Amino acid sequence: MINLFNYIDRPSPIHKLTGATKLICTVLWTFAAMVTYDTRLLILMPVISLLLFRVSKIRFRDVKVMLIATFAFMVLNNLTVFLFSPQHGCTIYGTKHVIIGGNARYALTEEQLFYHFNLILKYLSQIPMILLFITTTDPSEFAASLNKVGVSYKISYAVALTLRYIPDIQREYVDISQAQQARGIEMSKKESLINRLRSASTILIPLIMSSMDRIEVISNAMELRGFGKNKKRTWYVARRFVKWDYIAMAGCALLFLVSIAGIFISGSRFYNPFV
């Protein structure tokens, strides 16, 4: 069964950081990677994140499925960029060095290749960090962390509850779909897509009905135990910031600042090797 929050419990310095630290770091890091097209920074970031992966003791095969999915998405993204805007690089970098194809629309240029190189680096900068966050953050602690960084505790707890009930609902989905398949609802590839979508309703309706029942029970149970009484609440799993948390956050904040500063200093988001 696919687990959405694939927490992998292994002793490592990354695991020891609080969820809030990891959340803040991941956000800062991804913003930094999103903002900049500075190739030097974009080469540095994947290198650091690979090192962090080593430190975290998370192995690549643990996150294989997610890696393949994001890799596929990256390829697709690059292909569509080339398809719709084959000379995008030239517009950005202001020069045109044709490698092959002369004046054709889809002529291959150095600028375009360099642009794609940067695009791939951006993926490589962000994906490992996000995977690292997902695999090293204890879902129990996640809600407490959200609350700590200022998200209202009701919303934070809603996130925790979602995590809590996903396995239950997945199990129920499997049960219902098996029983409906037995009645002849075909969900396999033998059926056309339209028929499969139509069949899906025979599984979703019962699932929604029973989830509604469940929601009533849960909200009653929570109210009966005083949820929502005070403006604040404490968390059993909350953890205090220690030295390393501050160091990690400071490091990521620095990176973010460097990324922003680079843009202001050079006056452009792009590092241009062509002029």
Place this chain on the structure above:
Amino acid sequence: MSETLIQFRNFSWKYQSQAEPTLRGLSFDVKKGEKVLICGPSGCGKSTIAHCINGLIPFSYRGDISGSLTVCGKETKDLSIFEMSKMVGTVLQDSDGQFVGLTVAEDIAFALENDCVPQSDLIRTVKETASIVSVSDHLRHAPNELSGGQKQRVSLAGVMVDNVPILLFDEPLANLDPATGKRSIALIDEIQKKTGATVIIIEHRLEDVLCRPVDRVILMSEGTIAANMTPDELLSTDLLPKYGIREPLYLTALKYAGIKITPEMHPDSLEHMVLSDEDIKRVKDWYGAGREEELPAEGEPLLSVKNVSFTYDNGFQALKDVSFEVKKGEMISVVGTNGAGKSTLAKVICGFLRQQQGTIFTHENDGVREECDLSGLSIKEIADHIGYVMQNPNQMISKVMIAEEVALGLTTRKKPEDEITKSVEDTLRICGLYPFRKWPISALSFGQKKRVTIASILSLDPEVIILDEPTAGQDYRHYTEIMEFLRELNDQGVTVLMITHDMHLMLEYCRRAIVVTGGRICADTTPAAVLTDPELVEKASLKETSLYTLALLCGIDDGRAFTEHFISCERQRRGK
């Protein structure tokens, strides 16, 4: 005179969505330290009383109140649900739903977290409370790693952390196997002794609750109180059967023997019940008067399960070399604890899961006697032979109209229109749903919905139908309704296999019981033989029938024959 904690005075309640009040002019008191059982048939208002006591009424449900209800001396309308939650701790029927934390420790801490208790105190209190209900070893476990009984213990711990003076249990036995249910009742009793809390239990399974002493029973009927007396007094009246609550089996047996029950006999528990020599002689006479040997059904084999083993992806071996044969026209119970492999067995037979070893085959194929191996068939094809009815009808119903729902399986099999119409009508007639055929399903009661789901499976004309907990959560009246319906189907030749926790069901309606423990079949015999074998009962987490205890008490050695005699008496009476 000790202080009154809960006081209902001429209290009425009407849900906004309903025309009639659910509770009408209730007046009763619960005193400090008392243990009160509130029972009554479905729809009598007992759950509504629970909602009033814990504050969900009027704070979460809308409606009209008249009269007064005070808890700990305060009028509840003037409080908030949070103030109420400091006085009344509720353990809900659905321990899965009540489990809101991601782990055991977080769930126990939940109420304290909401009270902003500092973390160091949280950790200490959780540790202490967990040890009281013995879940200390599971603090870091997620709810799906726990058994039903453990989840309930966690729920209990979760309300105990608040040191509430009143503990309210809403149908604590509903989702538990018999042995776990018995332990739960014992735990409630111990907690009460330890903490001196006032305990209110809402439950319709009277005999199971009475295995530990209760001070008072309040019997509800249609929103009013039908009786409010000690168990001894109540059991000496004939109010229970009158209001659709099943009385303890040993009392029914004593009544069959012609013995008049009086409060002085202390009928609330067999342990200290006083039976005179005269009474014992009567029981013996009744038992001696007729003795019918319970014979296993004779018939042609219909379904064979041979040496089936199944292991889940995570390496858990749920079935180990399971073999049995189902004969045509049988009605069989499959019993055992949660996690023993009962559900896995049903899923493997239906093809939802595929066994790694062994074979499953039917001896009939399209009305012709020939062996038909199920392993080569798809789920849909297996469904033509084996029908599967889920526990909760809401998990199956996906159409608006009854006839549509019953026709679903046939429509997807692309049968001709006229054939569908005919077989839907036939099935609806068999299931007693024909008058309702043009009704929307939403207008039906739970029991009727269950019928619709059974009908929707029967319309495919399977050789065997498998039902998962056909009567879970049903009171005696609905239980009887569903079971009598299944018996009629069985009389018409439908072969029925039921997965159940209900010992009464197994005793009353089945001639054969398959007991599963740890993925193996450890007994395959008559229900009476199972329930009178203390070793087997212990092993499979079942509960001995009180008939067996009664037999021993009266000096009858053959408890099994005694039980069988009782059942045949019951069947005869019902037949009349």
